[in-house]
Amino acid sequence: MDxxxxxxxxxxxxxxxxxxxxxxxxxxxxxxxxxIRLSRDDMQRWAKILGKNGWLGWGWPKEFGGxxxxxxxxxxxxxxxxxxxxxxxxxxxxxxxxPVIMAFGSPEQQRRFLPGIASGEVWWSQGYSEPGSGSxxxxxxxxxxxxxxxxxxxxxxxxxxxxxxxxxxxxxxxTSNEGKPQxxxxxxxxxxxxxxxxVRPIITMDGEHEVNEVWFDNVxxxxxxxxxxxxxxxxYAKHLLAHERTNIADVNRAKRELERVKRVAKGEGVYDDLxxxxxxxxxxxxxxxxxxxxxxxxxxxxxxxxxxxxxxxxKIRGSEIQQRYTELMMLAAGPSAVPLIKEAMEAGWQAxxxxxxxxxxxxxxxYFNMRKTTIYGGSNEVQRNIVAQTVxxx
Amino acid sequence: xxxNFTDDQEMLRDTVRKWVEKDYDFERRRATVKAGGFSxxxxxxxxxxxxxxxxxxxAQGGMGFGPVDAMVxxxxxxxxxxxxxxxxxxLVAAHLLDAGRSPSAALWxxxxxxxxxxxxxxxxxxxxxxxxxxVETRAEHKGGNWQxxxxxxxxxxxxxxxxxxxxxxxxGNVDDPAGVALFVVSRGEPGVEVKPYPTQDGAAAAELVLKxxxxxxxxxxxxxxxxxxRAVDIGIAxxxxxxxxxxxxxxxxxxxxxxxxxxxxxxxxxFQALRHRMADVKMQLELARSMSYFATLKLGEPANAxxxxxxxxxxxxxxxxxxxxxxxxxxxGGIGVTxxxxxxxxxxxxxxxxxxxxxxxxxxxxxxARMQDTAGVFA
Numbered sequence: 001m002d003x004x005x006x007x008x009x010x011x012x013x014x015x016x017x018x019x020x021x022x023x024x025x026x027x028x029x030x031x032x033x034x035x036i037r038l039s040r041d042d043m044q045r046w047a048k049i050l051g052k053n054g055w056l057g058w059g060w061p062k063e064f065g066g067x068x069x070x071x072x073x074x075x076x077x078x079x080x081x082x083x084x085x086x087x088x089x090x091x092x093x094x095x096x097x098x099p100v101i102m103a104f105g106s107p108e109q110q111r112r113f114l115p116g117i118a119s120g121e122v123w124w125s126q127g128y129s130e131p132g133s134g135s136x137x138x139x140x141x142x143x144x145x146x147x148x149x150x151x152x153x154x155x156x157x158x159x160x161x162x163x164x165x166x167x168x169x170x171x172x173x174x175t176s177n178e179g180k181p182q183x184x185x186x187x188x189x190x191x192x193x194x195x196x197x198x199v200r201p202i203i204t205m206d207g208e209h210e211v212n213e214v215w216f217d218n219v220x221x222x223x224x225x226x227x228x229x230x231x232x233x234x235x236y237a238k239h240l241l242a243h244e245r246t247n248i249a250d251v252n253r254a255k256r257e258l259e260r261v262k263r264v265a266k267g268e269g270v271y272d273d274l275x276x277x278x279x280x281x282x283x284x285x286x287x288x289x290x291x292x293x294x295x296x297x298x299x300x301x302x303x304x305x306x307x308x309x310x311x312x313x314x315k316i317r318g319s320e321i322q323q324r325y326t327e328l329m330m331l332a333a334g335p336s337a338v339p340l341i342k343e344a345m346e347a348g349w350q351a352x353x354x355x356x357x358x359x360x361x362x363x364x365x366x367y368f369n370m371r372k373t374t375i376y377g378g379s380n381e382v383q384r385n386i387v388a389q390t391v392x393x394x
Numbered sequence: 395x396x397x398n399f400t401d402d403q404e405m406l407r408d409t410v411r412k413w414v415e416k417d418y419d420f421e422r423r424r425a426t427v428k429a430g431g432f433s434x435x436x437x438x439x440x441x442x443x444x445x446x447x448x449x450x451x452x453a454q455g456g457m458g459f460g461p462v463d464a465m466v467x468x469x470x471x472x473x474x475x476x477x478x479x480x481x482x483x484x485l486v487a488a489h490l491l492d493a494g495r496s497p498s499a500a501l502w503x504x505x506x507x508x509x510x511x512x513x514x515x516x517x518x519x520x521x522x523x524x525x526x527x528x529v530e531t532r533a534e535h536k537g538g539n540w541q542x543x544x545x546x547x548x549x550x551x552x553x554x555x556x557x558x559x560x561x562x563x564x565x566g567n568v569d570d571p572a573g574v575a576l577f578v579v580s581r582g583e584p585g586v587e588v589k590p591y592p593t594q595d596g597a598a599a600a601e602l603v604l605k606x607x608x609x610x611x612x613x614x615x616x617x618x619x620x621x622x623x624r625a626v627d628i629g630i631a632x633x634x635x636x637x638x639x640x641x642x643x644x645x646x647x648x649x650x651x652x653x654x655x656x657x658x659x660x661x662x663x664x665f666q667a668l669r670h671r672m673a674d675v676k677m678q679l680e681l682a683r684s685m686s687y688f689a690t691l692k693l694g695e696p697a698n699a700x701x702x703x704x705x706x707x708x709x710x711x712x713x714x715x716x717x718x719x720x721x722x723x724x725x726x727g728g729i730g731v732t733x734x735x736x737x738x739x740x741x742x743x744x745x746x747x748x749x750x751x752x753x754x755x756x757x758x759x760x761x762x763a764r765m766q767d768t769a770g771v772f773a
Contacts, residue, residue: 001396001397001398001399001462001687001690001691002395002396002691003395003687003688003691003692003771004395005395006395009395072395251770255769255770258769258770259767259768259769262765262767262769263767274762277762277765278758278759278762280762280765281709281758281761281762281765282709282758284706284761284765284769285685285706285709285710285758285761287769287770288685288688288706288710288769288770288771289681289684289685289688289710290681291770291771292684292685292687292688292771293680293681293684295395295397295771296397296684296687298395299395299396299397299398300397302395302396303396303398310680312673313676313677313680316677317677317681381670383673384669384670384673384674385666385669385670385673387673387676387677388669388670388672388673388676389669390676391645391649391672391673391675391676392649392652392653392663392669392672393649393653394653394663
């Protein structure tokens with residue numbers, strides 16, 4: 001047993017560290033560090049910087065143009081970018097749909113779609129949830145009917161994160177009502193500029209436009225945009241979930257944000273309040289424990305000796321911690337977090353209004369925003385069902 | 395970065411587990427509890443496996459093994475709810491005797507390795523509440539000898555120990571870190587009174603009353619406290635591992651029970667309220683296991699980083715032990731609160747572990763006091 005990274009791994013980390021320092025634009029990391037809203041351009045600018053270096057698909061194998069890093073190298077890359085204040089890479093293209101295209105797409109589909117994902121040119125969205133299908137995703141009703149060389153798609157997707165920017169969307173659609181709900185689902189790639197697609201904003205309680213409804217009205221989708229076989233889409237989607245692994249815990253961002261909790265607490269004069277400090281201490285223990293759990297998973301992956309089935313635990317704990325650090329930051333600000341200053345989410349506002357508590361103005365909005373984390377990606381209650389099934393054996 | 399055990403460590407685990415299964419079943423343990431919480435025969439069993447000398451240097455007849463080996467052994471002893479004071483004697487006291495480097499300390503170490511002698515740390519006092527520098531017991535140098543006066547409390551297996559490592563003040567007021575020294579006090583010396591009693595978890599402990607008892611200086615003031623802190627950290631890491639083993643077994647017992655116990659015509663494992671509770675138990679168990687590894691692997695760090703890490707671990711373990719212990723009793727329903735059922739004994743042991751070497755609140759205070767601007771495993 002050894003807690004430390006090997007000299008090779010350490011050297012790898014330093015290489016990434018130096019590169020990020022050199023290439024991450026300061027305007028972007030300043031926004032990330034202060035919860036200022038990122039524009040489409042900010043997100044895509046960072047994606048293209050990574051893409052140009054071949055790192056937007058940092059989890060990809062070499063045969064598809066990725067760096068071919070092992071689990072530890074991927075983790076170190078994620079850690080160094082997060083700690084430097086890089087935005088979270090919008091995952092739908094490089095992290096979510098790309099592995100499915102690699103595993104189940106035709107060579108033609110791989111040639112057609114992967115380069116645009118790797119470079120950051122093409123923005124992908126995810127079309128899974130529907131108004132009637134949240135945790136019970138397999139009950140989804142959006143229909144795709146085969147007519148000649150096309151599928152005709154009708155229905156509605158919802159909670160489509162950043163769908164307002166999407167060029168393409170990967171969807172789970174119903175192609176059959178035979179048998180179990182899971183067996184009639186197909187995995188379809190759809191051009192969002194297709195006639196019949198309407199994207200409508202959903203404004204969340206923080207006042208932000210992050211998620212959308214996507215409506216499909218007789219949308220024609222060429223049949224060669226079906227991934228794999230018809231009615232096997234559920235299997236492909238499950239493969240995708242298995243690929244999220246430790247990423248889902250987002251422990252690196254938690255470390256960065258815990259440091260910020262301490263800075264905010266100091267700035268607001270509650271760091272030396274023992275009652276408040278103890279709350280930070282509790283969170284610190286939670287973060288260290290989560291990081292150790294992540295490192296255990298990575299070690300197991302690296303050695304290939306044992307499997308560690310804790311993905312559900314990582315999701316539950318990681319999301320709880322995300323909520324807790326936003327909560328503590330807001331509480332540190334206390335009454336200063338109460339005024340609703342919409343401009344505070346915009347870059348440039350802070351400098352002018354620094355005296356009026358600009359630093360803390362976005363904290364409540366961030367707290368409200370993070371309530372989503374225990375709901376999305378399989379609600380924490382669904383995760384507990386999965387964990388219980390593993391533990392109880394039935 | 396590697397969390398795999400070596401083949402030798404897996405063999406060590408296997409050896410201890412087999413010993414527990416064969417020679418330490420629950421009925422046998424019950425008999426030991428009834429007899430006061432310590433069995434010479436069981437201790438001999440541990441010695442025959444070489445375990446009493448696990449961390450004793452080879453020069454003193456031990457195996458000279460490291461912290462990860464100790465962790466492996468402790469997990470298995472925890473699983474078997476072993477009462478005998480392996481951590482107190484063979485890890486904590488052995489570390490201090492080794493740090494003392496005197497000829498007499500070396501003799502005690504040999505005795506420990508052979509399984510003939512029990513030496514234990516006697517540092518807790520009625521008012522010290524986990525603070526190692528809070529020492530009322532005094533040591534005075536008189537006529538070329540050290541004479542000790544004071545009372546030490548909850549001394550592990552005190553009634554069976556041949557000697558005690560006693561923290562005593564050679565100068566300063568009651569909280570002064572500078573004035574604390576360590577002495578070895580032999581049980582047979584005049585002025586040494588041992589009052590044994592059982593503890594809540596069925597083990598043996600004692601009050602140690604010193605009235606002008608003579609002691610041999612093990613470490614002088616200035617050197618003693620850093621060594622004592624390190625020894626206690628070794629003890630904390632050991633307790634963390636023991637707790638992981640105990641929680642692992644208790645959770646397994648609970649799973650077994652949930653799958654067999656029927657109410658309303660179905661196994662209670664089918665009820666979602668209970669299933670989610672079990673998922674939370676699994677969460678606390680895996681967080682605890684992660685922090686037990688962390689504790690053991692941080693023992694070699696410089697004092698400040700080590701103390702912070704060990705406190706972080708003890709906070710996690712404290713929370714986990716309380717949750718897993720209480721919820722596993724709850725999930726068993728009525729049978730969970732009986733003396734007859736093994737589960738309640740795991741719960742009691744977990745409760746006592748929390749109150750050994752600093753409880754959750756105490757260590758949370760330590761984490762707060764030692765907080766850095768950075769955060770995480772490598773902070």
